[in-house]
Structure formats: structure tokens, C-alpha cells
Amino acid sequence: MNEALANDNRLAVLDHSRLQAKSGTPGAERGRISVRDVDIVFDTASGPHTAVENASLTVRPGEFICLLGPSGCGKSTLMNTIAGFVTPSSGEVRVDGVAVTEPGPDRGMVFQQHSLFPWKTVKENVAFGPLMSGVGSQEANSVARTFLSLVGLAAFENAYPNTLSGGMQQRVGIARALANYPSVLLMDEPFGALDAQTRIMMQENLLDIWREFRNTVVFVTHDIDEAVFLSDRIVVMSASPGKIIADIDVDLPRPREQSLLTSPEFMALKRQCLDLIRKETLNAFKQQNRAG
Amino acid sequence: MDSKSNAALRTAEPLAEAGTTSGLKRQDSEQPTSPTRNAAQTSEAPRRLQTGWLKTMGPRYLVRIAALIVAVLLWELASTRGFNFYINFDNIPAPSVVGSALITELTGQEFYLHILHSLERVAIAYLLAVIIGVLLGVAMGRSRWAEDIILPYIELLRPIPAVAWIPLAILMLPTEQSSIIFITFLGALFPVILNTVHGVEQTNGVLVRAARSLGASRTAILWHVVLPGAMPSIVAGLAIGMGVAWFSLLAGEIISGQYGIGYYTWNSYTLIQYPQIIIGMLTIGGLGTLCTLLVRKGCNPLLKWQAKGGRS
Numbered sequence: 103m104n105e106a107l108a109n110d111n112r113l114a115v116l117d118h119s120r121l122q123a124k125s126g127t128p129g130a131e132r133g134r135i136s137v138r139d140v141d142i143v144f145d146t147a148s149g150p151h152t153a154v155e156n157a158s159l160t161v162r163p164g165e166f167i168c169l170l171g172p173s174g175c176g177k178s179t180l181m182n183t184i185a186g187f188v189t190p191s192s193g194e195v196r197v198d199g200v201a202v203t204e205p206g207p208d209r210g211m212v213f214q215q216h217s218l219f220p221w222k223t224v225k226e227n228v229a230f231g232p233l234m235s236g237v238g239s240q241e242a243n244s245v246a247r248t249f250l251s252l253v254g255l256a257a258f259e260n261a262y263p264n265t266l267s268g269g270m271q272q273r274v275g276i277a278r279a280l281a282n283y284p285s286v287l288l289m290d291e292p293f294g295a296l297d298a299q300t301r302i303m304m305q306e307n308l309l310d311i312w313r314e315f316r317n318t319v320v321f322v323t324h325d326i327d328e329a330v331f332l333s334d335r336i337v338v339m340s341a342s343p344g345k346i347i348a349d350i351d352v353d354l355p356r357p358r359e360q361s362l363l364t365s366p367e368f369m370a371l372k373r374q375c376l377d378l379i380r381k382e383t384l385n386a387f388k389q390q391n392r393a394g
Numbered sequence: 395m396d397s398k399s400n401a402a403l404r405t406a407e408p409l410a411e412a413g414t415t416s417g418l419k420r421q422d423s424e425q426p427t428s429p430t431r432n433a434a435q436t437s438e439a440p441r442r443l444q445t446g447w448l449k450t451m452g453p454r455y456l457v458r459i460a461a462l463i464v465a466v467l468l469w470e471l472a473s474t475r476g477f478n479f480y481i482n483f484d485n486i487p488a489p490s491v492v493g494s495a496l497i498t499e500l501t502g503q504e505f506y507l508h509i510l511h512s513l514e515r516v517a518i519a520y521l522l523a524v525i526i527g528v529l530l531g532v533a534m535g536r537s538r539w540a541e542d543i544i545l546p547y548i549e550l551l552r553p554i555p556a557v558a559w560i561p562l563a564i565l566m567l568p569t570e571q572s573s574i575i576f577i578t579f580l581g582a583l584f585p586v587i588l589n590t591v592h593g594v595e596q597t598n599g600v601l602v603r604a605a606r607s608l609g610a611s612r613t614a615i616l617w618h619v620v621l622p623g624a625m626p627s628i629v630a631g632l633a634i635g636m637g638v639a640w641f642s643l644l645a646g647e648i649i650s651g652q653y654g655i656g657y658y659t660w661n662s663y664t665l666i667q668y669p670q671i672i673i674g675m676l677t678i679g680g681l682g683t684l685c686t687l688l689v690r691k692g693c694n695p696l697l698k699w700q701a702k703g704g705r706s
Contacts, residue, residue: 206609282608
């Protein structure tokens with residue numbers, strides 16, 4: 103009962119001094135990503151494999167972009183270079199002017215699934231980031247509670263992850279990533295394993311939370327609907343080698359709700375993306391045929 | 395009783411899993427407005443399982459106890475009738491004889507002294523094996539160098555049975571006590587090391603990446619991700635190590651020593667006290683099982699996150 107009440111004014115308890123400045127004050131803005139001429143080549147058993155070729159991309163502070171493309175197009179790889187897990191073979195990635203060399207708490211990550219620490223309770227999972235940043239465990243726990251109510255899971259703080267549904271686990275994952283107040287949130291197909299209803303609700307939830315946070319979001323997906331619904335801008339990638347082939351502005355009004363999914367503007371954008379990806383896929387097929 | 399409930403838990407696992415998955419399905423069509431209702435559901439599930447457990451496992455335990463009673467009866471018959479057809483029961487004391495001898499032993503002091511000495515040796519050897527085994531295992535699981543240096547020794551020494559170590563142990567170590575402890579330690583060490591290595595090497599890469607992106611240092615990752623992830627495997631190693639410690643201890647105590655349950659058993663043989671041999675054997679079996687069980691129960695708090703659901 104109490105938890106349900108707490109959920110209603112859940113956003114009031116965030117530490118507003120650590121949130122992205124709403125607008126104006128350009129000096130205070132954090133989360134500018136610049137990817138410049140990045141090539142990523144992996145050594146495989148059958149020789150070098152180019153996962154990403156000549157990718158350049160700038161993301162403004164507070165922008166929500168989707169990396170959209172078929173599986174294996176290197177969109178996750180590109181995001182992992184921003185996260186600091188993958189070092190580009192050439193080119194560079196900078197966040198707020200600082201070259202990325204390793205993962206850090208300024209770039210929160212949400213993974214596809216099963217990335218919560220199964221031996222930690224939901225609260226301990228969310229408190230982990232603050233604890234690592236050096237605050238005491240009491241402070242970390244109170245931050246964790248704040249973020250759990252933010253995602254509507256305050257009642258489950260003492261549950262272990264394996265007792266939660268997939269959707270609830272992902273909400274904990276989002277709370278955990280945000281608990282560090284990162285300037286950039288990196289999401290690697292976070293809703294890919296969820297059923298359609300849960301997924302739409304999660305997308306709306308995410309937008310609600312992001313409206314408060316206003317941090318930069320890079321969201322990897324292969325789902326066109328998801329990309330159009332969520333983002334300010336869609337960066338379309340093609341497969342083998344992974345290349346950025348288009349950059350589409352999504353000028354749909356916010357806040358966005360489920361009804362948007364059937365509006366003509368949404369459909370037009372969706373068609374644009376479909377055509378692009380279709381053309382690209384056909385090209386790839388033609389190349390393969392010629393090669394074969 | 396406790397060993398039985400342990401075995402029963404294993405068989406009851408599919409049941410527990412079925413319970414949680416159906417719970418998950420219900421939660422999948424989640425309504426964020428009613429988290430408390432979901433919580434009520436999850437707390438209800440274990441209670442239902444427990445009564446089900448009694449119903450399904452109760453009869454099975456009756457069968458198990460009956461099986462033991464049948465064996466004791468057959469043994470009694472074979473001994474009193476002097477059964478001798480390839481296997482000779484002529485010199486084997488009947489359970490009734492063993493029972494009365496046991497009562498005599500239990501009223502004296504000597505018997506407890508033997509048990510205490512054995513327990514002390516196992517405790518020291520096992521503690522050493524756990525500390526050294528887990529440390530070496532973690533080092534080997536984390537560092538290729540450590541693994542390449544240590545693994546050849548393990549591969550070479552592990553197959554050598556405890557009895558084969560007795561001459562060297564006597565030659566190398568200053569006291570009989572330390573020789574016995576050394577042999578017991580060796581027995582417990584290998585399962586602990588190997589299971590620790592196995593557990594550490596299975597560390598989930600996604601969890602390590604998650605921890606790094608949350609700002610965890612290498613030490614923090616070891617403490618918060620690698621060790622807890624390896625814990626199920628380490629605990630299995632600790633339990634196996636305890637069992638091996640007991641039968642290694644016996645090897646040591648049979649050849650040398652003045653007290654100890656192994657010495658007691660062997661000494662009874664040389665003194666032709668046949669009931670005492672069987673008392674010694676059963677005591678060893680009982681203590682080994684009891685200690686293994688204590689290890690498992692003692693480690694349960696470390697694994698409580700596993701108990702609530704099948705998935706990891």
C-alpha cells in the first residue's frame with residue numbers, strides 16, 4: 103500500500119543537482135558523444151573481420167538516438183566502443199571531449215537480459231554503482247530505494263532477480279544504470295527479449311524516466327517501431343561491413359504515447375526506414391550473388 | 395534424517411522450478427500499479443511446495459528406512475546361521491552383538507577420545523585445505539600464469555592415493571600427528587582447488603562488463619562478481635573435500651597414530667575384537683556424512699540467492 107503511494111510522487115526524490123540541465127546553460131550540459139572515423143576490425147579464425155567501417159557520429163547532450171540495423175551490422179559493437187569495452191582499430195570516440203579508453207560510471211549500460219547480479223537482491227544490485235563510487239552503504243541504499251521507486255519496483259527491493267519477470271528485471275537494470283546519474287545511457291536491445299505488451303509499456307516507462315533525466319541515450323535496436331517511437335534521431339546501419347547509411351530526424355512531438363504508433367507521421371517515418379533498410383538489404387544480396 | 399532431507403531437496407527441484415515459472419508467467423503481463431499483489435503470490439509459492447514435498451517424499455522415506463531395516467535383518471540372519479557361500483559370515487558379529495558392544499563403548503571414555511582425536515585432525519587439515527585450496531583455485535582461475543605453474547603439480551599428484559603418501563609423510567614431517575594431518579590435508583585439497591578453478595573460470599562475462607560500467611575496480615569485481623558466481627561450485631568442492639578428508643584421515647591413522655577412529659578400527663582387527671571393527675567403520679561413515687552435511691548447511695547462507703528460483 104505504502105509503496106503504491108510512494109510511486110506517485112516518485113520523481114520528487116531524485117537529486118536534481120545531478121540531473122541534466124533542462125536547457126540554456128550550455129556549459130552545464132553533459133553527455134556529448136563524438137565518434138570520428140572509427141573502424142573496428144576483429145581477428146577471427148578465418149582472418150580479419152571488419153565489424154564497423156568508417157563510422158562518424160555526433161550525439162548532442164540530452165539527445166535520444168537509436169542505432170537501427172539488421173543483426174550483425176555492428177551496431178552493438180559501435181555502442182560498445184562508446185561504452186569502452188571495445189577499442190577501435192582506428193579513429194576515436196570522445197565523450198564530453200575526453201577520449202574513451204575504458205568503461206566508466208559516466209556511461210551507464212543496460213544489457214539485453216540476465217545482467218543483474220543474481221546473488222544480490224534487487225536493492226543491492228541498484229546500490230552497487232553508488233557503493234563503487236565511494237559513498238557509504240547507507241547512502242547507497244537510499245539512492246537505490248529512490249531509483250527502485252522510479253521504476254515502480256520499491257516493493258521488490260529484497261527479492262532476488264531470478265524471482266522477477268523479464269520485464270521487471272530490465273527495469274531493475276535501468277534503475278541500476280541510472281543510479282550513478284550517468285551523462286550517457288547506453289542500451290543494448292534492452293527490450294528485445296520481452297513480449298510485445300511488456301515491451302510497449304517499458305518503452306513508455308523509459309521515456310517517462312528520461313524526460314526527468316534528460317541525459318544522452320544511445321539505444322541499439324533492430325525494431326523499426328521501437329526506434330521511431332523512442333528516438334529524436336535514428337542512425338541506420340547496414341551489415342557487413344557495418345556502416346552508417348542514414349541519419350533520420352524524428353520530429354514527432356513529445357511526450358509520446360502508444361496512440362502515436364498508428365498516426366500518419368509515425369507511418370511515414372517507419373516507411374522511410376523500411377525503404378532504406380530494404381534497399382540496403384537488396385544491395386547486400388546483389389553483392390553476395392555477384393561474389394558467388 | 396538430515397542427509398535424507400538433503401537428497402529430497404534435490405529431487406524436489408523440478409517441482410520448485412515449475413512453481414516459479416508459472417509465477418513468472420503471471421507476472422509477465424505486469425501491472426505496475428499492483429506490485430504488492432505480485433509479492434503476495436511469490437511468498438505463497440514456497441508454502442504450497444512444502445506441503446507437496448511432504449506428500450510426495452514421505453512415502454519414499456518410509457521405503458528407504460524399510461530398506462535399511464531389511465538389510466540389518468538379513469545380516470542378523472546370516473551371522474547367527476553362519477552363512478558361508480563364497481562370502482563368509484562365520485566370523486562376522488551379528489547386529490545384536492555389535493549393538494551391545496556399542497553400548498559398552500559408549501559408556502566408557504576411550505571411544506570418545508578416539509573420536510575427538512580424529513575430529514581435531516580433520517578440523518585442522520580441512521581448514522588448511524579450504525584456505526589454501528580456495529586461494530590457489532582463485533589464482534589459477536584468474537591468471538593463466540598461475541594456472542600453468544600450478545596445474546602440472548595437481549595433475550601429477552591428484553591420482554596418488556592417500557595411503558601411498560604414508561611413507562613420505564612419516565619421513566618428511568616431524569611428528570606422527572603432523573603426518574596424519576598432512577595426508578588428510580592432501581585429500582581435501584584437490585577437490586577444493588579444482589572446483590574453485592572451475593567456478594571462477596565460469597564467470598559470466600556480461601556480469602563483469604556490467605560491474606565495470608558501474609565503476610567497479612578489479613578487486614571489487616573479484617569480490618562482488620567472480621567469487622559469488624563461483625560459490626556454488628566452491629561449495630560443492632568443500633563438501634566433496636570433507637568426504638575425501640575423512641577417508642584420507644583413516645589411511646593415516648591406520649598405519650600410525652595412538653588415538654583416532656581409524657587407529658581404533660585397525661587396532662580392533664589386530665586384537666581380534668570383531669564387533670569393534672564394525673563399530674569403527676560405522677562411526678567413520680557417520681562422522682563423514684555428518685561433517686559433509688554440516689559443510690553444506692553451513693554454506694547455505696552463501697547460496698540463498700539460488701534457492702528461490704531455478705533460473706540464474
